Amino acid sequence: MSATSGAAGHAGETSGVGSGEPVREAAGRRAGEVVAELEITRAWLVDPAAGREGPGEIVVSNGVLEAVTWLEGAEAKGVGPDGVVVAPGFIDLHAHLREPGNEDAETIASGLSAAAHGGFTTVCLMPNSVPALDEPSVLARVRAAAIASGSPVEALAHGAVTVGRAGEQLAALGELADAGIVGFSDDGACVANPTILRNAFLYAGMLGRPIIDHPELAELTRGSEANEGYIASVLGLKGWPAAAEIAAVERDIAVLAEVLRDEPGARLHLTHLSTAGALAAVRRAKAAGLPVTCDVTPHHVGFTDEWLAGARRWAWEALDANGAARDPWLDGALTAGPYDTSLRVNPPLRGPEEAAACLAALADGTADALATDHAPHTLVDKEVEFGLAANGISGLETALGVLLAAVDAGRLTLSRAIAALTTGPAAVLAGWPGVVASGDIRALAQPRGLVEGAPADLVVFDRSDRWRVTPESLASKGKNTPLLGRELSGRVLLTVAAGRIAYEEGAAGA
Amino acid sequence: MPMSGRQIMTVEEIRRAVIRISHEIVEKQAGTSGLVLVGIQRRGVPLARRIADAIAEHEGVRLPVGALDITFYRDDLSLIAQSPVVKGTDLPFDLNGSTVVLVDDVLYTGRTIRAAMDALVDFGRPRAIRLAVLIDRGHRELPIRADHVGKNVPTSREEVVKVHLVEVDGVDEVEIERLPAPLGETVGVSGTTG
Amino acid sequence: MTLEIGASGSPASPVPEAAIPVSAQAPAWRHRHLLDVDVLDWSEIELVMTTTDAMREVLARPIAKVPALRGRNVTILFYEASTRTRVSFEVAAKNLSADVVNIAAATSSVTKGESLVDTIRTVEALGAQMLVMRHAVSGAPYLAAAHFGGSVLNGGDGWHAHPTQALLDLYTMREHLPGGSVAGRKVVILGDILHSRVARSNIWSLTAAGADLWLCGPSTLLRGFDRWAAASPRIPGHGRFQVTSDLGAALAGADVVMALRIQRERMAGGLLPSLREYAARFGLTRERLAAARPDVVVMHPGPMNEGVEIAPDVATDPRSVITNQVTNGVAVRMALLYLLAGVHGEGR
Incomplete structure (x- = not known):
């Protein structure tokens, strides 16, 4: 499709998408610069907010999306969804940008560059920085760093539920809400004490903010290294039971259901769900009308625990015709060495059946969003024994590629994939219908779409163009991804956030 | 990778050489008292047995025959991976005070014999060690000399002398061949082709 | 050097059989x-x-x-x-x-x-x-x-x-089993399978050797091995093994019994009520060993807790090859x- 889609620059401005071939050379624009003139012709537009996708053209002028034209008939001929795609900018509900405290692993600036390279125009920072984001002064630091970075990518933040994320005493929830945080989470740890959780639901509900829980019963996972099952047994790794997640999810929902009688504004968002059991519980809660949302990560959708043994096939390739897990030893699927610490993550990579459940949840909407759980780490923290390695995968820049692999394999529609990166997370942020959020959250997290007259906020990627994941190709300081060396489809050509260039393929500094 | 070699010893020449060596050994020792034969694995072992048979025939005395594997005494570890199979050492007699006649098929650089002597002295203290070989092809790299030689064959370093014995290869003959390919390829196959 | 090896034929000649193809x-x-x-x-x-x-x-x-x-x-x-x-x-x-x-x-x-x-x-x-x-x-x-x-x-x-333990175990079994092969022989590994690297490496070598392998122990120390047991016979060149907490069924007619060390710290995690209870239910005693073949080979990778996973008289029984394991x-x-x-x- 790239042969026929493309863009023509206006008034001497070179566009990010050349006619015929995607432009590789520096286009002369720098990140942060307002998009003066941009025209993308004959591309595949995906607008989940409007519930529409198809051939079309867009025009951006002085940072504003001036025109969105849907092509029909003869004009649309030859334009398909396999080439250049234009979509609203992506929103990540869950990213660790490590600043303050661990700037050797990532900074706000490098993290926002990574986000832009991944097509994200909004990222929600998790509060497990050092110090934790449990009071407004930390948020002020984060904001200052975001502004100093010059990146137009919106850096939103979640505040801690408890002081120091220690699970004992509520953090300054009201002050944090007033300062503009969008949710509360002790991510990295579950809110273990159910009484604290109950009170957090009540108080955050009053403030119109969700509690974003990392569901894990720590007593079941102490010392755990890998998903409990066949692979962990063979590799001699301590099992990480699915029940630890399922039980925490069931508990959270039960506590929420009761709290709602007293505080109808209470909301629960469950992050990085990795098990069929937890997703089934969310499905039941939604059917019962409870204000529960959830996300899954690219790695729990695309990777499985057999990667720990050295397999590298996609999760859906590890299932047989009956939907049962294949055996990587039997299949001769072990193409890499075992115990790659880039695969150590919390929750752990699960079996192919669980990954299929995560993908199915994305497809049917049980999972409202795809969240990266972008967790960059230094080599020092990863180049150690598997059991001693830090948990986390660097994921902002590969999320789109993993989802597109599922789309390419026919496991997910392109429109659902884009919705899980745009309208899905926007809806989680914007709140439950009827809930009045204070402050400017709604303005920050408006449902994304290709809206004429609004500041351009979009991503342009080419599904026919593959790129290789290498330490050099990642803008993140965290090179800890098992995809290193692998080619992904859907090279991002251009990311425009709030009318300004966030990332442009081939541009200086990109 | 077939190599057509030039035959330098026939069945009959090998037989006669073995008989001659057997006479020389007894003559040099002035009898058979204290004599033991130790063949170096692989083709030295059947040669040692043939010499013992010949001595039994003309002297009426059966000399003890042992087998010596010098694998662990080689001075080039890189050969292990190519041919890691150890064929075994079997010395069913006391070496102390005996006269050991080491038997091998080809004497070349002398390194195999050096390794064999190192191995032998780990088993005991022979009164003397002598050396009998079917072929001496020259090019010594160590100060080693054979006491009994079946045939002296002038060779170049680019040539390979191949001894085939019925017990190992199904045929008795000695061939000389020119190395046709880089060394690495011939090492693994020599002694078994043809 | 290389030339000498090629020429003399003695030390480096590979497989003797002339019939074996070069490849x-x-x-x-x-x-x-x-x-x-x-x-x-x-x-x-x-x-x-x-x-x-x-x-x-x-x-x-x-x-x-x-x-x-x-x-x-x-x-x-x-x-x-x-x-x-x-x-x-x-x-x-x-x-x-x-x-x-x-x-x-x-x-x-x-x-x-x-x-x-x-x-x-x-x-x-x-x-x-x-x-x-x-x-x-x-x-x-x-x-x-x-x-x-x-x-x-x-x-x-x-x-x-x-791996070296599994290979020495295999060597020791072949040394002591009639016929010098473990193929078709009932081999029982008894004890704390979950935490045992010895058991895991032995699974690979013994299923490759065609043994009738049984893993036996309390269910808390066997968790997760059933799926491996189910998968193993499908892996090329590997036979089946089974997992049971029924010690009697495991020992019946066994050719080899290998007891594994039980570590005291296992009780802290609630995996075992007590060493006394373990010894009573799973300890390898002479009475229990009577269910095995009369010439059963008794093994232990050491170090032993005598009186817990293995009775002292079993450890020193003539059928015990524990010191042979050390030499091998x-x-x-x-x-x-x-x-x-x-x-x-x-x-x-």
Whole structure:
């Protein structure tokens, strides 16, 4: 499709998408610069907010999306969804940008560059920085760093539920809400004490903010290294039971259901769900009308625990015709060495059946969003024994590629994939219908779409163009991804956030 | 990778050489008292047995025959991976005070014999060690000399002398061949082709 | 050198049978490291066994020492306390005339927070050419192998693997079983399977050998092995094994019984009510052993808790080959050090 889609620059401005071939050379624009003139012709537009996708053209002028034209008939001929795609900018509900405290692993600036390279125009920072984001002064630091970075990518933040994320005493929830945080989470740890959780639901509900829980019963996972099952047994790794997640999810929902009688504004968002059991519980809660949302990560959708043994096939390739897990030893699927610490993550990579459940949840909407759980780490923290390695995968820049692999394999529609990166997370942020959020959250997290007259906020990627994941190709300081060396489809050509260039393929500094 | 070699010893020449060596050994020792034969694995072992048979025939005395594997005494570890199979050492007699006649098929650089002597002295203290070989092809790299030689064959370093014995290869003959390919390829196959 | 080998025919002649095609004489050992048994195919396991035979012969010599690894630096790096295995490796390396350097984690800079990778680089810079390593974390030797220029020989990692133990166990079984083969023989591994690297490596070698393998123990210490048991016969070249908590069924007609050490700390996690209860239900006693074949081979990788997993009279019974395991351990480790020493660079 790239042969026929493309863009023509206006008034001497070179566009990010050349006619015929995607432009590789520096286009002369720098990140942060307002998009003066941009025209993308004959591309595949995906607008989940409007519930529409198809051939079309867009025009951006002085940072504003001036025109969105849907092509029909003869004009649309030859334009398909396999080439250049234009979509609203992506929103990540869950990213660790490590600043303050661990700037050797990532900074706000490098993290926002990574986000832009991944097509994200909004990222929600998790509060497990050092110090934790449990009071407004930390948020002020984060904001200052975001502004100093010059990146137009919106850096939103979640505040801690408890002081120091220690699970004992509520953090300054009201002050944090007033300062503009969008949710509360002790991510990295579950809110273990159910009484604290109950009170957090009540108080955050009053403030119109969700509690974003990392569901894990720590007593079941102490010392755990890998998903409990066949692979962990063979590799001699301590099992990480699915029940630890399922039980925490069931508990959270039960506590929420009761709290709602007293505080109808209470909301629960469950992050990085990795098990069929937890997703089934969310499905039941939604059917019962409870204000529960959830996300899954690219790695729990695309990777499985057999990667720990050295397999590298996609999760859906590890299932047989009956939907049962294949055996990587039997299949001769072990193409890499075992115990790659880039695969150590919390929750752990699960079996192919669980990954299929995560993908199915994305497809049917049980999972409202795809969240990266972008967790960059230094080599020092990863180049150690598997059991001693830090948990986390660097994921902002590969999320789109993993989802597109599922789309390419026919496991997910392109429109659902884009919705899980745009309208899905926007809806989680914007709140439950009827809930009045204070402050400017709604303005920050408006449902994304290709809206004429609004500041351009979009991503342009080419599904026919593959790129290789290498330490050099990642803008993140965290090179800890098992995809290193692998080619992904859907090279991002251009990311425009709030009318300004966030990332442009081939541009200086990109 | 077939190599057509030039035959330098026939069945009959090998037989006669073995008989001659057997006479020389007894003559040099002035009898058979204290004599033991130790063949170096692989083709030295059947040669040692043939010499013992010949001595039994003309002297009426059966000399003890042992087998010596010098694998662990080689001075080039890189050969292990190519041919890691150890064929075994079997010395069913006391070496102390005996006269050991080491038997091998080809004497070349002398390194195999050096390794064999190192191995032998780990088993005991022979009164003397002598050396009998079917072929001496020259090019010594160590100060080693054979006491009994079946045939002296002038060779170049680019040539390979191949001894085939019925017990190992199904045929008795000695061939000389020119190395046709880089060394690495011939090492693994020599002694078994043809 | 090479020419002499090719010419003399004696030391390096490969397989004697002239009938074997040239292609079958490809290098018979290709592994630079030995991290687990799972990478060995059956012909390679057989090669280890025959090389061990040769090492047993060396051990029987008046001077049980050969110069095969003369000038080679074998560094023994143990991050876990162990006397038996460390000494076994040390004796094996010295029997091959290697220069042996011992590093115990307690005395190294590990306690000062040096990373494993730094330690590996340091021992290599200090001249280590072969590294024997034990570590409490599963998979640690794979990290070491990725950063070490020489050979890594796994002396036990976490719960994962103990390849030299599995190979010496196999050698010992073949030595004592009539017919010299474990194929079709009922082999029982009894005890704490969950935490046992010995059991895991033995699963690979014994299913490859065609044994009728039974894993037996309390359900808390067997968790997760049923799926492996179900998968194993589908893996090319591997037979089935089974998992049971029924000790009577496991021992009935057994040819080999191997008891594993029960560690006291298992009770802290609620895995066992008490050692007394374990001994009463799963201890290997003479009465229970009566259900096995009369000539059953009794094994234990050591160190033993006599009176817990094995009764003292069983440990010293004539049918016990526990001390043979120790002797064979030296021979197997000599064989592996010798085989690994020949592979450089591109070897796996």
